[in-house]
Amino acid sequence: MRSFFLIFSILFFVFSVLYFSWIASPRFEYNQLVPKWIWQWTDKDENGNLRTAIPLFFLGLFSGLYLLFQKHKTIYWVLVFLSLVSLVFIAELGQLLRPIRIFDWKDIYWGSVGAGNGLLVIFMVKLIKSKIKNNKC
Numbered sequence: 270m271r272s273f274f275l276i277f278s279i280l281f282f283v284f285s286v287l288y289f290s291w292i293a294s295p296r297f298e299y300n301q302l303v304p305k306w307i308w309q310w311t312d313k314d315e316n317g318n319l320r321t322a323i324p325l326f327f328l329g330l331f332s333g334l335y336l337l338f339q340k341h342k343t344i345y346w347v348l349v350f351l352s353l354v355s356l357v358f359i360a361e362l363g364q365l366l367r368p369i370r371i372f373d374w375k376d377i378y379w380g381s382v383g384a385g386n387g388l389l390v391i392f393m394v395k396l397i398k399s400k401i402k403n404n405k406c
Contacts, residue, residue, distance in 0.1 A: 272339070275335040276335065278331040279328065279331050279335065282324050282325075282327055282328040283328065283356060285324055286325065286328070286356060286360055286380075287356075287359075287363070289324075290360035290361070290363060290364060290370075291363045291364065291366075291370075293367060293368075293369065293370075295369070295370060296308075296312050297311045297312055298312055318373065318376055318378075318379045319379060321357070321376045321379045321380045321383065322382055322383030322386075323383060324383070325353060325357060325379075325381075325382075326384070326386055326387040328353060328383075329350075329383065329384040329385065329387020329388040330387040330388075331387075332349050332353065332387070333349075333388045333390065333391025333392060336349060336391070337391055337394065346392060350385060350388055353381070353384035354380070354381045356380075357376065357380030357381060357384070358377055360376075360380075361373060361376055
């Protein structure tokens with residue numbers, strides 16, 4: 270059940286990143302799926318690139334939890350990070366096909382930072398958990 274929830278959450282965030290990257294307008298106030306308190310924050314100019322990091326942070330968290338619970342080796346953590354960076358890059362490439370959207374390297378940077386930090390939080394939990402387990406033996 271736990272794996273199902275994590276996979277569902279990962280897929281939800283992947284599709285959300287792609288959907289919101291490829292909608293016609295970068296302004297969320299025109300999208301009825303976004304609550305007012307979210308679009309009021311995301312549509313501020315100073316939050317333009319940072320708003321890319323937030324869903325990728327959660328994507329990193331859920332991906333990290335999945336890797337943690339499945340007991341995957343460290344190389345998988347690196348591969349998942351590279352996959353998340355690729356996702357952001359693909360999302361940005363898709364914006365080249367939209368009339369009023371623009372490809373932005375800063376979005377790729379901030380998305381990578383968000384994904385990396387999400388994974389890092391869970392990886393640190395993994396290290397602490399391993400350290401505690403080793404001290405008990």
